[in-house]
Amino acid sequence: MKLVSKEPEGILSEKWTNYKSSVPLVSPANKRRIDIIVVGTGLAGASAAATFGELGYNVKAFCFQDSPRRAHSIAAQGGINAAKNYQNDGDSVYRLFYDTIKGGDYRARESNVHRLAEVSTNIIDQCVAQGVPFARDYGGLLANRSFGGVQVSRTFYARGQTGQQLLLGAYSALSRQIAKGQVKMYKRHEMLDLVKIDGHAKGIIARNLITGEIERHGAHAVVLATGGYGNVYFLSTNAMGSNVTAAWKAHKRGALFANPCYTQIHPTCIPVAGEHQSKLTLMSESLRNDGRVWVPKHKIDCVKPARNIPEQDRDYYLERIYPAFGNLVPRDVASRAALYVTNEGRGVGKTGVAVYLDFEDAIKRLGKDTVEARYGNLFEMYQRITDENPYEQPMRIFPAVHYTMGGLWVDYELGTTVPGLYAAGEANFSDHGANRLGASALMQGLADGYFVLPYTIGSYLSTQIRAPKVDTQHPAFAEAESEVKENLSALMNIQGDRTVDDFHKALGKIMWKECGMSRHGERMTEAKEKLGNLREEFWGKVRIPGRLEEFNPELEKAGRVADLIELGELMMDDAINRNESCGGHFREEFATEEGEAQRDDKKFTYVAAWEHTGNPAKAKLSKEKLKFENVELKTRSYK
Amino acid sequence: MQLTLRVWRQSNPSAKGEFENYDVYGIDKDMSFLEMMDVLNQQLIKEGKDPVAFDHDCREGICGSCNMYINGRPHGPWDKTTTCQLHMRAFEDRDTIVIEPFRANSFPIIKDLAVDRSAFDRIIEKGGYISVNTGNAMDANAIPIEKEIADTAMDAATCIGCGACVAACKNSSAMLFVSAKVAHLNMLPQGKVESGERAISMVNQMDAEGFGSCTNTYACEAECPKGISVTNIARLNRSFIGASIGG
Numbered sequence: 108m109k110l111v112s113k114e115p116e117g118i119l120s121e122k123w124t125n126y127k128s129s130v131p132l133v134s135p136a137n138k139r140r141i142d143i144i145v146v147g148t149g150l151a152g153a154s155a156a157a158t159f160g161e162l163g164y165n166v167k168a169f170c171f172q173d174s175p176r177r178a179h180s181i182a183a184q185g186g187i188n189a190a191k192n193y194q195n196d197g198d199s200v201y202r203l204f205y206d207t208i209k210g211g212d213y214r215a216r217e218s219n220v221h222r223l224a225e226v227s228t229n230i231i232d233q234c235v236a237q238g239v240p241f242a243r244d245y246g247g248l249l250a251n252r253s254f255g256g257v258q259v260s261r262t263f264y265a266r267g268q269t270g271q272q273l274l275l276g277a278y279s280a281l282s283r284q285i286a287k288g289q290v291k292m293y294k295r296h297e298m299l300d301l302v303k304i305d306g307h308a309k310g311i312i313a314r315n316l317i318t319g320e321i322e323r324h325g326a327h328a329v330v331l332a333t334g335g336y337g338n339v340y341f342l343s344t345n346a347m348g349s350n351v352t353a354a355w356k357a358h359k360r361g362a363l364f365a366n367p368c369y370t371q372i373h374p375t376c377i378p379v380a381g382e383h384q385s386k387l388t389l390m391s392e393s394l395r396n397d398g399r400v401w402v403p404k405h406k407i408d409c410v411k412p413a414r415n416i417p418e419q420d421r422d423y424y425l426e427r428i429y430p431a432f433g434n435l436v437p438r439d440v441a442s443r444a445a446l447y448v449t450n451e452g453r454g455v456g457k458t459g460v461a462v463y464l465d466f467e468d469a470i471k472r473l474g475k476d477t478v479e480a481r482y483g484n485l486f487e488m489y490q491r492i493t494d495e496n497p498y499e500q501p502m503r504i505f506p507a508v509h510y511t512m513g514g515l516w517v518d519y520e521l522g523t524t525v526p527g528l529y530a531a532g533e534a535n536f537s538d539h540g541a542n543r544l545g546a547s548a549l550m551q552g553l554a555d556g557y558f559v560l561p562y563t564i565g566s567y568l569s570t571q572i573r574a575p576k577v578d579t580q581h582p583a584f585a586e587a588e589s590e591v592k593e594n595l596s597a598l599m600n601i602q603g604d605r606t607v608d609d610f611h612k613a614l615g616k617i618m619w620k621e622c623g624m625s626r627h628g629e630r631m632t633e634a635k636e637k638l639g640n641l642r643e644e645f646w647g648k649v650r651i652p653g654r655l656e657e658f659n660p661e662l663e664k665a666g667r668v669a670d671l672i673e674l675g676e677l678m679m680d681d682a683i684n685r686n687e688s689c690g691g692h693f694r695e696e697f698a699t700e701e702g703e704a705q706r707d708d709k710k711f712t713y714v715a716a717w718e719h720t721g722n723p724a725k726a727k728l729s730k731e732k733l734k735f736e737n738v739e740l741k742t743r744s745y746k
Numbered sequence: 747m748q749l750t751l752r753v754w755r756q757s758n759p760s761a762k763g764e765f766e767n768y769d770v771y772g773i774d775k776d777m778s779f780l781e782m783m784d785v786l787n788q789q790l791i792k793e794g795k796d797p798v799a800f801d802h803d804c805r806e807g808i809c810g811s812c813n814m815y816i817n818g819r820p821h822g823p824w825d826k827t828t829t830c831q832l833h834m835r836a837f838e839d840r841d842t843i844v845i846e847p848f849r850a851n852s853f854p855i856i857k858d859l860a861v862d863r864s865a866f867d868r869i870i871e872k873g874g875y876i877s878v879n880t881g882n883a884m885d886a887n888a889i890p891i892e893k894e895i896a897d898t899a900m901d902a903a904t905c906i907g908c909g910a911c912v913a914a915c916k917n918s919s920a921m922l923f924v925s926a927k928v929a930h931l932n933m934l935p936q937g938k939v940e941s942g943e944r945a946i947s948m949v950n951q952m953d954a955e956g957f958g959s960c961t962n963t964y965a966c967e968a969e970c971p972k973g974i975s976v977t978n979i980a981r982l983n984r985s986f987i988g989a990s991i992g993g
């Protein structure tokens with residue numbers, strides 16, 4: 108399929124301004140007659156739905172939680188970037204653009220990223236006006252911190268709960284539109300299919316999660332803001348409900364899925380404690396500013412209490428291998444290094460799959476009080492979960508899946524390859540290339556929802572002003588609905604002997620081992636076969652209790668796991684195809700002699716977008732060539 | 747550890763619920779409470795029984811989904827801790843643990859431990875926002891805000907909307923929740939313009955939803971997993987009375 112990126116012509120810094128002044132508008136009278144469906148009420152979805160409502164469109168918004176305020180965005184801790192340059196430390200739109208492109212290992216579209224950097228400043232203004240209580244300094248102005256190894260302080264934050272506060276802001280704007288009747292909110296509803304009429308997205312099929320009823324909803328355009336798919340690994344820092352179903356159903360209806368193999372593994376999470384583990388908890392990256400990462404030099408020391416291991420027997424491996432950046436190397440580098448030392452048998456803790464993050468020196472240097480002021484809440488959380496006191500013994504940490512850069516392929520307007528279907532936030536692939544910088548996901552979600560889609564969707568909707576209200580009696584709705592019903596009944600009727608969680612864990616193990624931090628072509632080819640077998644086994648042996656027409660969380664999970672397995676197969680295809688190492692994707696065969704990632708810009712400076720062919724094991728690849736006209740491609744080096 | 751769980755089972759909103767006892771084995775003290783519930787549910791499914799329905803999502807203490815009433819306390823025995831962050835080391839081997847939903851007339855039970863807290867959303871819809879459209883904002887630093895005020899607003903804003911305050915209150919009052927939201931917005935210069943109207947219409951909606959009145963027992967503050975302070979209730983009362991007198 109030919110992928111048209113719709114990037115505007117002209118100078119990079121003027122593209123978005125020019126686009127905005129030439130995009131066709133929809134008159135207020137026409138907006139009143141146009142319906143938009145927004146699936147998802149995280150930062151991207153809630154901000155989009157609220158803004159569409161303010162503009163006068165009729166909006167239907169959906170989420171599977173019991174309230175839009177509980178979307179996974181709520182859990183983001185660290186902060187949100189914006190090129191405000193309030194600290195006068197030399198930040199600018201260009202610098203944020205450049206850092207994002209470079210951080211993404213040159214695998215993102217320049218024009219999208221520049222636009223993101225441009226609107227970042229408006230986001231902060233908007234959020235403050237909504238009452239988001241960002242941290243302030245004693246002069247009453249907004250405070251910033253430096254995040255994720257960049258050289259400027261451009262990260263705005265609200266204690267360790269930035270995502271919560273931003274989401275509550277977007278949710279309040281959404282609630283205002285709900286009260287006005289501009290947005291109709293469908294909570295505890297799950298989208299289970301996309302409906303297309305004459306090739307255009309015209310609605311969705313959703314299940315009311317309380318009654319089990321299957322509903323048809325029509326609209327002139329559909330926006331998916333349904334988040335990321337990190338839960339394909341079973342264990343991740345994502346919320347339990349995060350899933351790929353909405354995007355996957357759209358993929359099966361013709362939306363191409365881009366760069367599925369780009370996953371971000373966060374280096375500082377609380378390690379797995381045992382088989383019972385259901386999710387992993389992130390420990391903010393800021394800890395690496397003062398904590399030192401180490402493991403014992405000798406395997407025999409691994410079982411000793413950390414404080415009994417003398418200085419000369421410790422290996423501060425990040426400081427040793429990367430003297431220039433030390434403990435502050437980017438996420439992917441720090442994660443891989445932890446994997447290597449534990450593979451060597453030098454991991455610590457009960458399971459041997461962890462490394463130390465030690466604050467002993469920081470406490471000596473700064474005093475316990477300062478350390479407590481900086482990280483007290485994180486130390487408390489750590490202690491509550493592990494029952495260990497990080498003031499007295501080092502934390503144990505290990506990398507965990509955190510974010511998925513891949514997602515539905517979108518053009519400059521955030522339109523997918525299905526006309527009338529848009530994707531925003533973590534659900535699309537657009538801005539982070541092969542690796543996302545810290546504090547940039549919140550920025551992207553709100554940029555898409557508040558400032559990008561409200562303009563770009565007009566370009567499509569201006570062609571729909573004569574289209575009548577979508578008739579949900581159209582045969583396309585009937586067809587999609589009966590497919591959804593058949594699929595659900597098929598699941599219920601299996602009545603095998605394995606639980607959904609059994610399968611989800613099995614899937615996660617394969618993905619983590621073979622499509623995680625360190626990947627190899629041959630092993631992934633085998634793993635893909637295993638996934639195909641797992642899919643068949645799932646459809647033959649899964650057991651779902653209860654009934655279709657009731658509140659049935661196991662049934663919800665089953666549908667999601669079925670889709671995640673298929674996604675896993677596609678991730679393998681994508682990772683096998685990409686014969687290079689870039690960002691979050693590390694192929695053992697494509698590394699320098701020192702074991703560092705080796706990009707292949709000649710062959711792989713493209714977006715890999717996959718088309719569904721009817722067989723989940725046989726997707727078809729299309730390529731969008733990336734053009735770099737404003738930055739020079741460089742090798743990342745942190746030595 | 748081995749435990750006996752006494753769990754509230756109710757198949758739908760109109761069914762008459764009852765307690766059922768279940769024994770679970772092999773519980774590790776490092777498991778979270780919800781991971782222990784996962785063990786129970788896996789066991790029930792394998793036995794061909796209906797698993798216990800409960801709400802949860804982030805399992806990090808921030809989304810406010812989880813809501814179990816454990817041994818007579820919302821979110822269980824640990825202070826300032828949500829159900830999902832409670833860990834099994836809080837219990838002893840062979841303990842019996844009583845697990846119920848958050849009970850209040852305004853939180854109808856959907857199934858087992860899952861309840862409908864939409865009333866909270868409807869209260870927010872009545873004024874839990876600042877009326878500013880996207881694109882209408884001035885520069886974020888145009889109005890400096892005293893750090894102390896910003897911090898106090900943030901303290902109130904950390905409410906996760908879980909409903910433990912309601913479940914803890916003998917009157918099922920939602921004052922702590924409502925006051926936290928009102929205080930957060932009314933304290934900030936951006937929220938001042940609508941402050942009186944906000945207080946009145948949110949309180950009216952709270953009453954319309956059937957939440958009880960506040961008789962200052964402060965059980966809410968004691969059980970709130972986020973340590974939301976009852977001083978917010980005093981702040982709300984001031985806004986409310988001020989606005990009522992004013993007009």
Ligand SMILES: Cc1cc2nc3c(=O)[nH]c(=O)nc-3n(C[C@H](O)[C@H](O)[C@H](O)COP(=O)(O)OP(=O)(O)OC[C@H]3O[C@@H](n4cnc5c(N)ncnc54)[C@H](O)[C@@H]3O)c2cc1C
Binds near residue numbers: 186296299389547552
């Ligand atoms: C622990 C943690 C910390 C993080 N910290 C940071 C940080 O400090 N800074 C940063 O920039 N980023 C951070 N991130 C990343 C960031 O939080 C997410 O990428 C971002 O919030 C995603 O927002 P979203 O709007 O795209 O999706 P989400 O917030 O995931 O929302 C998805 C929405 O879609 C709905 N949905 C999904 N599927 C369906 C369906 N089939 N039917 C109906 N509804 C559906 C859900 O109900 C939900 O409303 C963090 C992530 C994690 C896990």
Ligand code: SF4
Binds near residue numbers: 904905908910969
């Ligand atoms: S005030 Fe506390 S107990 Fe009440 S909803 Fe908010 S966080 Fe929960």
Ligand code: FES
Binds near residue numbers: 807809812828829831
């Ligand atoms: S599951 Fe989110 S707060 Fe407990």
